[in-house]
Every structure is written in structure tokens, then in C-alpha cells.
Amino acid sequence: MPYNIAVLIKAVYEDVKINPETLEPSTAGVKFKMDDISRNAVEEAVRIKEKHGGKATGIMFGRDDQVLVMREALAMGLDEGVLIKGYSYSDPELTARILYEKVKTGYDVVLLGYSSADSYTAQIPPRLAALMGVPLIGNAVQLSFDGRKVIAVKSLDERSVKVESELPAVISVAQEINTPRIPPLIQIMAASRKPLKMESANVPAETYYRIIEHKAPPSSRKKIIFEDVNKGVEEILKILKQKG
Amino acid sequence: MLTASLCYPEYYGLPRTAFMAIVYVSASVSVLAFFYMLRLRLKARGIGLLEFLKIIFLNYRRWPGLLYDFITHRRLLSQRSASGAAHAVLMYSLLLSLIGTLLVAASQYSELITGTPIFCGSLYLFYTFVMDVTAWALFISSVTAVVFAYRRREIIQRSSLTADIIYLLSFSLLSITGAMIESYRINALYGTSFGYIAFNAYLLRGLRLSWEAYAAVYIFHLELAFALIAFIPMTSIFHPLIAVANYVREERPTGELTKPFDLMSVMQSGSFEVQVGINRTSDIKGFYALELEACQNCYRCQDVCPAHLAGRPLSPTTLISSLQREINRDAPIWDFISEDTIWSCTTCGACVKACPVYIRHTDYIVDARRALVMNMKLDERKNALLLSMSSYDNSFGMSNDNRNSWLSEAGLKKASEIRMVENLLWIGCMGSFDPEARDIVRNFVEILRKAGVIDSYAYLGEEETCCGDPARRLGEESKFQDLAIKNIEIFKKYGVKTIVTICPHGFNTFKNEYPKIDGSFSGIKVKHYVEVIKELIDAGRIKPEASKEVFVIHDPCYLSRHNGIVEPQRSIIRSFAELREPRRSGGNTFCCGAGGSNYWYEVPEKTKISHIRFRELQDTGASSIVVLCPFCNAMLNDASAVLSDGKVKVKDIAEVVNESIK
Numbered sequence: 001m002p003y004n005i006a007v008l009i010k011a012v013y014e015d016v017k018i019n020p021e022t023l024e025p026s027t028a029g030v031k032f033k034m035d036d037i038s039r040n041a042v043e044e045a046v047r048i049k050e051k052h053g054g055k056a057t058g059i060m061f062g063r064d065d066q067v068l069v070m071r072e073a074l075a076m077g078l079d080e081g082v083l084i085k086g087y088s089y090s091d092p093e094l095t096a097r098i099l100y101e102k103v104k105t106g107y108d109v110v111l112l113g114y115s116s117a118d119s120y121t122a123q124i125p126p127r128l129a130a131l132m133g134v135p136l137i138g139n140a141v142q143l144s145f146d147g148r149k150v151i152a153v154k155s156l157d158e159r160s161v162k163v164e165s166e167l168p169a170v171i172s173v174a175q176e177i178n179t180p181r182i183p184p185l186i187q188i189m190a191a192s193r194k195p196l197k198m199e200s201a202n203v204p205a206e207t208y209y210r211i212i213e214h215k216a217p218p219s220s221r222k223k224i225i226f227e228d229v230n231k232g233v234e235e236i237l238k239i240l241k242q243k244g
Numbered sequence: 245m246l247t248a249s250l251c252y253p254e255y256y257g258l259p260r261t262a263f264m265a266i267v268y269v270s271a272s273v274s275v276l277a278f279f280y281m282l283r284l285r286l287k288a289r290g291i292g293l294l295e296f297l298k299i300i301f302l303n304y305r306r307w308p309g310l311l312y313d314f315i316t317h318r319r320l321l322s323q324r325s326a327s328g329a330a331h332a333v334l335m336y337s338l339l340l341s342l343i344g345t346l347l348v349a350a351s352q353y354s355e356l357i358t359g360t361p362i363f364c365g366s367l368y369l370f371y372t373f374v375m376d377v378t379a380w381a382l383f384i385s386s387v388t389a390v391v392f393a394y395r396r397r398e399i400i401q402r403s404s405l406t407a408d409i410i411y412l413l414s415f416s417l418l419s420i421t422g423a424m425i426e427s428y429r430i431n432a433l434y435g436t437s438f439g440y441i442a443f444n445a446y447l448l449r450g451l452r453l454s455w456e457a458y459a460a461v462y463i464f465h466l467e468l469a470f471a472l473i474a475f476i477p478m479t480s481i482f483h484p485l486i487a488v489a490n491y492v493r494e495e496r497p498t499g500e501l502t503k504p505f506d507l508m509s510v511m512q513s514g515s516f517e518v519q520v521g522i523n524r525t526s527d528i529k530g531f532y533a534l535e536l537e538a539c540q541n542c543y544r545c546q547d548v549c550p551a552h553l554a555g556r557p558l559s560p561t562t563l564i565s566s567l568q569r570e571i572n573r574d575a576p577i578w579d580f581i582s583e584d585t586i587w588s589c590t591t592c593g594a595c596v597k598a599c600p601v602y603i604r605h606t607d608y609i610v611d612a613r614r615a616l617v618m619n620m621k622l623d624e625r626k627n628a629l630l631l632s633m634s635s636y637d638n639s640f641g642m643s644n645d646n647r648n649s650w651l652s653e654a655g656l657k658k659a660s661e662i663r664m665v666e667n668l669l670w671i672g673c674m675g676s677f678d679p680e681a682r683d684i685v686r687n688f689v690e691i692l693r694k695a696g697v698i699d700s701y702a703y704l705g706e707e708e709t710c711c712g713d714p715a716r717r718l719g720e721e722s723k724f725q726d727l728a729i730k731n732i733e734i735f736k737k738y739g740v741k742t743i744v745t746i747c748p749h750g751f752n753t754f755k756n757e758y759p760k761i762d763g764s765f766s767g768i769k770v771k772h773y774v775e776v777i778k779e780l781i782d783a784g785r786i787k788p789e790a791s792k793e794v795f796v797i798h799d800p801c802y803l804s805r806h807n808g809i810v811e812p813q814r815s816i817i818r819s820f821a822e823l824r825e826p827r828r829s830g831g832n833t834f835c836c837g838a839g840g841s842n843y844w845y846e847v848p849e850k851t852k853i854s855h856i857r858f859r860e861l862q863d864t865g866a867s868s869i870v871v872l873c874p875f876c877n878a879m880l881n882d883a884s885a886v887l888s889d890g891k892v893k894v895k896d897i898a899e900v901v902n903e904s905i906k
Binding site: 185 | 507510511517518520617618620621622623627630631634635636643645720721722726
């Protein structure tokens with residue numbers, strides 16, 4: 001049977017430079033890219049759609065300048081996209097509430113990555129499932145659908161378990177689930193023809209999260225780079241011996 | 245015995261008017277049938293007869309080169325010389341027979357117009373001898389050709405094989421019947437007087453044909469000849485005509501890939517739904533489809549293919565012949581070609597340069613890749629390259645910030661600091677990110693400094709991305725063009741006059757492919773650094789000191805085969821050291837295994853292409869291998885480490901030269 005799938009996408013900075021003196025990150029002029037784990041979620045959504053039919057909608061809580069990331073997801077095969085503007089910094093509580101407003105009704109499956117590469121909180125899947133009052137399948141590495149049921153293999157630290165759940169459900173995917181397809185540039189351009197809704201989030205003035213400080217941990221690394229492998233190995237051994 | 249009245253007796257012993265009528269009616273029917281069948285054959289590929297003739301005749305400027313190949317038969321004789329020689333003999337004997345027939349016709353017309361025939365006297369005797377030799381040559385070569393054709397029965401379609409054999413045997417029949425006719429005529433007219441000249445007549449003197457038999461053989465001979473002409477377009481003997489079309493159709497260098505769309509126009513028009521690549525046989529249309537039909541499965545491409553020799557699942561011969569076989573059936577090419585076959589190719593171009601009928605195998609391969617990219621059907625490694633290219637605009641997936649900051653320490657200026665750039669040193673992805681390739685750049689910059697010309701050079705730094713070669717050869721045409729458009733903008737901004745590249749791949753793509761993206765680019769000169777080193781030595785700015793080392797040069801495909809740069813590296817090395825040549829060198833070099841984006845992924849294989857090449861170079865007994873490409877450098881260094889424990893040194897030409905100058 002066809003499924004109506006919502007896939008949640010996050011855009012992250014391509015490279016963040018750290019100012020060595022202040023240890024603060026600098027994002028000026030840095031491009032956005034689709035978070036790697038979001039790619040896996042989009043890929044899985046497209047595969048489910050290709051196999052069972054239905055519709056896959058990409059939903060992103062982000063910013064104006066991240067529209068290319070959504071286009072890329074559309075080029076991968078999503079049918080439409082919704083970009084909710086208003087994201088400023090990692091606030092899982094707020095993000096979950098804003099996304100919840102979009103996915104609370106109408107979807108059989110809500111797919112997303114288990115944790116994003118930048119803030120790494122892993123809070124969105126459980127928060128969303130709790131808000132929606134539906135089952136959560138976390139860290140899925142394999143999915144199969146049968147009517148109103150989903151059977152998933154979850155990857156745990158040392159073993160994997162097979163679980164079964166009714167739909168609708170929130171499913172967070174692990175990187176092992178698939179190898180995402182990479183759309184060529186011309187397909188990304190062509191995806192500008194696909195429906196993409198831009199909306200504004202209703203961000204309350206007061207939120208639970210506040211960033212006090214945003215710094216890279218001070219590095220105690222010596223950062224000695226040897227380009228000649230043979231000499232380098234000797235030098236490294238010497239230094240290691242000196243340090244005991 | 246030689247008298248002026250000794251002339252070719254046309255229609256000897258036959259009713260002249262009736263036979264003239266037979267000949268001219270048959271000839272007209274034959275020519276009409278030829279064009280009718282040619283039209284049918286071309287129509288099957290969607291090509292008009294007029295269009296075909298226009299292509300062939302309007303490109304007359306390309307004829308001399310074609311004629312040279314045809315006369316020398318160089319592509320056929322350089323490999324598989326036995327079948328090549330048979331082909332040459334067959335082709336020449338047909339040509340000589342045609343000249344004989346034309347002489348007869350010319351003589352007839354001159355007699356009609358001036359009253360004197362021209363095919364007389366010593367010319368007549370001489371050409372009679374030629375024709376007698378030709379008859380034997382035609383007979384032997386056509387029978388040999390049948391043997392060669394039969395040997396390839398596995399790969400040739402049965403119906404086509406039968407037709408080919410019948411056709412070839414008809415040639416032998418032509419030579420036999422021709423000799424029979426001659427023997428009747430000569431023996432009746434002159435007996436054995438010209439036994440040494442018309443030796444076939446002498447040999448066949450015992451045949452004693454009756455007049456009826458002679459007339460019948462005569463008619464059979466001429467009708468068979470006309471029938472063979474008429475049927476050319478319907479048999480594989482059509483291949484030389486397709487070869488002519490393949491040769492004259494376009495002048496594109498072998499290093500330049502086709503351009504399936506123009507990204508700039510696509511962006512302006514907003515219609516992104518372009519058909520790219522070959523997914524089904526029906527995607528191969530027109531001349532591109534006809535091109536395939538020239539293939540006669542001679543295996544010359546397979547013989548030189550590094551992928552095939554390494555045991556990868558690619559034979560360019562099988563690839564082309566399978567496309568040829570399936571072209572009339574609309575089917576996904578993936579029904580009969582595996583993806584690994586398509587990915588096995590290093591785009592080295594050895595097959596293209598070997599093909600006697602000018603098929604460009606790599607066009608089909610890259611087009612198949614383009615379809616896989618459009619359908620997003622790449623595996624992890626290739627996807628990783630695509631992602632690096634799309635996220636970072638370079639093949640290493642690393643930030644372009646500070647990619648060349650180490651160059652400032654070497655004393656090279658940055659383009660943004662000097663605004664106008666005379667000579668731009670394009671460092672390339674390898675030169676920027678690969679530590680060993682950085683040494684190549686370092687050595688070259690050092691040479692520029694020692695030569696006192698470093699101030700006329702600059703580099704881009706973080707503005708440098710990728711030339712786009714890996715994207716294009718992986719099949720991601722849109723990213724290639726996107727990068728090219730951006731790069732050309734940067735070159736324009738700095739008023740760049742000359743681009744000097746470290747990598748032959750960048751050299752090739754700038755030189756041959758960028759002008760097709762933006763016509764204004766053709767004003768920029770593109771050089772490979774070996775050319776610059778050569779110029780500096782010639783100008784006396786640097787002087788390498790004599791060395792006792794023995795070198796062997798490994799020529800990069802994209803420098804030497806695709807772009808013909810063979811001499812500079814040789815003259816540089818010879819000027820101060822001993823140079824040995826490997827089995828395959830210069831334009832016939834053998835790939836290191838990295839080209840065509842192969843550096844970034846793996847294909848199932850029995851042995852590594854780089855190992856095959858390393859052994860060839862090692863066999864020369866040279867102590868060092870000279871490379872001129874950062875990819876060759878990486879591949880052969882690895883091979884040397886595995887196969888010789890690093891005993892055979894792999895050195896870049898910049899390193900070799902820099903070490904030899906003070």
C-alpha cells in the first residue's frame with residue numbers, strides 16, 4: 001500500500017573555521033550542505049516510495065539561505081518540500097515543537113536521522129514521538145513495510161534487534177541503512193520545478209534553551225605535520241620516546 | 245612484337261552493341277541499386293542520403309589525412325599485421341582492378357571521341373601484367389579474409405557472417421572468372437607470345453573455353469561485379485564508407501568528450517529536462533549509431549586496452565559489437581552491458597587511436613556513465629567523489645581554504661595580490677592536497693625561481709577549485725560545466741594569458757574542452773609544465789648538469805596520446821642523462837590506471853593496470869622512471885613499492901630537473 005512519508009532534513013555548515021585565539025567558530029561565508037544522516041533519511045523515504053508508492057515530503061526547519069539543501073533532497077526524489085524559516089541555533093525542544101506542528105497529522109511515517117552532525121543531541125526523534133504520541137523506532141538499519149505495520153532492524157551497541165510497530169511511527173535511521181544517491185547538478189536545478197513551500201516558524205520570544213558560550217575545546221595537540229613518510233615516522237618515534 | 249596496334253580488344257569476340265547495352269544497363273541498375281540500398285541503410289539510422297553525402301564531401305579538408313591512413317594502412321598494419329596485410333592486399337587488388345576497368349572505359353571513350361583508343365601498346369602490356377598479379381592477390385587475400393572472418397564467428401552475427409563469406413568468396417570468383425576471360429582472349433589473339441606478361445592466360449591455356457562458355461563467363465563476371473557494388477550498403481563491406489564518415493564528420497581531439505548540453509543555455513531557458521547519456525539502445529541515434537556499424541570485430545582495440553589486459557570486465561570490441569547487435573532493438577543497454585564494464589575504462593584512448601574505422605569507444609562509455617549519473621545509480625566510492633565535487637568543488641572533498649598557502653613560502657605570488665596575471669600556475673587537486681604531488685609543484689616553482697622567471701607566475705590559492713576533469717569523466721557533465729564556467733570567470737578577472745598546469749588532465753580539459761564551454765577561452769594559451777621546462781632549458785635559463793642516472797619516461801595518456809606532447813620530455817632527459825624507451829611509449833603509451841576518474845574507485849580486476857605498466861618500465865633496466873603527471877606518480881610509486889620494494893625510483897620530471905641544476 002502507498003505511504004505518506006514525512007522526512008525531516010537538516011542543513012549543516014560545510015566547514016567551520018575556529019579562530020585559534022578566541023576558539024570561537026566563524027561561519028562567515030561558509031556554505032551549507034545536507035547533513036549526512038539526513039541524506040540517509042531522504043534516501044530511505046525515496047526507496048519506500050519507489051517500492052510501495054505514495055508520497056514523500058521533505059520538511060526542514062532552517063533558514064532562507066538553506067533552500068539549496070532542500071532542492072538537493074527534492075532532486076533525490078522527494079515530491080515536495082516545506083522549508084520553515086526561523087532556525088537560529090540548536091534548541092531541540094523548540095525544533096521538535098515546530099516540526100511537530102507540521103507532521104502531527106496526515107503522515108504514516110516520519111523519517112529522520114538519529115542525530116545531526118553539528119549539535120549531536122539526538123533529541124528530535126524521541127521528543128517528536130512523544131509529542132505525537134506514536135511509537136519511536138530509533139537507529140533503524142533496515143526497514144520493511146507490510147500494510148499498517150513496519151518491521152525494523154535496530155542497531156544496538158553489540159547486537160541488533162528486530163522490532164515491529166503499528167503506523168504511524170517516528171523512525172530514526174542510522175547511517176548503515178543505505179548508501180544515499182547523489183543527484184547531479186542539473187537534477188538539482190531541475191528540482192526547482194518541484195513544489196517547495198516557504199513558511200515562517202512561530203518562534204516564541206522565550207525558549208528553554210540559551211547559549212551561554214560557543215567555543216571549541218582548547219587543543220593541546222602539537223600539530224606537527226611530516227610530509228615525507230620515512231622521515232616522519234622516525235621523527236614521531238623520537239618525539240614519542242622523549243615524552244615517555 | 246610491340247606494335248602500336250596492340251590494344252585492349254574490348255568485347256573481344258562478342259557482339260559489341262548487345263554487350264555494350266548489357267554493360268551500361270547493368271551499370272546503371274547497379275549504381276541505382278547502390279544508392280537505393282544506401283538510402284535504406286541510412287534511413288534505418290535516421291540519416292538522409294543527401295545529409296550523408298554532404299558530410300562526406302563538404303569535409304574535403306579532412307580527406308588528405310584519411311587518404312594517408314588508407315594508403316599506408318597504418319592502423320591495420322601496426323597490430324595484428326597478418327590480417328592487416330591481408331586487408332591491405334585485398335583493398336589494393338580491388339583498387340587496381342577498379343583502375344583496370346577505368347582504363348578500359350577510358351580507352352573506349354577516347355576511341356569514340358578521337359578515334360584512337362588509349363589502352364594500347366606498352367601501357368596495355370604493363371597493366372595486363374598488373375591485372376594478372378592482382379587476380380592472384382585478390383584470390384589469395386579474399387580466401388584469407390574468409391578464414392579470418394570465420395575465426396571471429398563467435399562475435400559476428402550468423403547472418404552477417406554468412407553474407408560476409410559469400411561476399412568475400414565472390415571476390416575470388418571475380419579473380420578466377422577474370423583470368424578465364426583473359427585466357428580466352430589472349431590465347432586466341434596472341435597464343436603464348438605474351439606468356440610472361442599475361443601469365444594467367446598462359447597458365448590457363450589448357451582450358452580451351454568454347455565461345456559459349458566464354459560469353460557466359462563474361463556475363464557472369466560483369467554481372468557479379470555489378471551486383472557486388474549494388475549490395476555494398478547492405479553488407480558489412482559497407483564499413484569503409486562508414487569509416488570515411490566517422491573520420492571526416494568531426495575534428496574533435498580524442499581528449500575532448502562530447503557536450504550533451506550547454507549548461508549556460510539550459511539555465512537561461514529554464515528547461516532542465518535534457519536527454520543525457522545512453523540508457524537504452526534507442527538513445528544512440530543518427531551518425532552516432534551508424535558509427536558503431538563500421539566495427540568489423542578486428543580486436544585491435546581490445547589488444548591495446550589496459551582494462552582488458554588487467555582482466556577487468558571490459559573489452560572495447562565486445563562492447564561496440566554488442567551495441568551494434570542490439571541497436572535495432574529498443575532495450576536498456578544494461579540488459580547486455582554490466583555497469584562494471586562501463587566503469588572499467590580509464591579513458592586512456594588507446595582503443596580510439598587503434599581503431600581502423602575511427603570508432604570512439606570512450607564516447608559510448610562516458611555516455612553510459614552519464615546515464616548512470618542522471619539516474620543516480622552510483623556506488624559508494626563514486627558517490628563520494630560526486631559529493632566531494634558538489635560540496636567542495638574539488639575531487640578531494642577538502643576545503644579550498646589555504647589549499648595552496650604553502651606556495652607563498654616558496655616565493656610564488658597569489659593572483660589576488662597582483663591583480664593581472666600573465667602566467668597562471670594551476671596547481672590542481674593532486675598538487676594541492678596530495679603530499680607527494682605537492683613536491684612536484686615545489687620542484688617546479690623552484691625551477692621557475694632558479695630560472696629567474698618566478699615573478700611572471702602566480703597561483704590562485706583559495707580561488708582555485710577543480711578543472712572539472714574528474715566530474716566530466718565520471719559522467720557528471722553539469723558539474724563539469726559549472727566548474728568550467730566559474731573558472732573561466734576567474735581567468736577573465738585576472739586577464740590570464742597563459743595557464744600552466746601540473747596535471748595533464750587539467751591541461752587536456754583546459755586546452756580541448758574549455759573553448760567549447762566559452763568561445764572566449766580560446767584566447768588563453770594552455771601549457772603543461774614540461775613545455776615550460778623545455779623552454780627554459782632552450783633559452784639557457786637553466787642548465788641541467790650531466791648525470792649518470794639511466795631514465796625511462798612514462799608518458800601520460802592525456803599528455804602524449806591525447807595531445808601529442810612526446811618530444812619535450814625526451815629532449816630534456818637526453819640533454820643530461822641516458823634515456824631508455826619502454827615497449828610502449830609516446831603516442832602509444834600505456835595507462836597507469838588512474839585516468840577516467842579511476843583514481844577514486846575500484847573495479848574487479850585480476851591484476852593492476854599500474855603493475856602491468858610498471859613491469860614494462862622496469863624491464864628497460866632503467867634506475868628511475870620519469871613521470872609527468874601527479875596521478876601517474878602516485879600509481880607507479882605504489883606499484884614500485886609492491887613490485888620492487890621501491891628500488892626502482894619514480895621521479896617527476898620537475899624533481900629530476902631541479903636536482904640537476906644549481
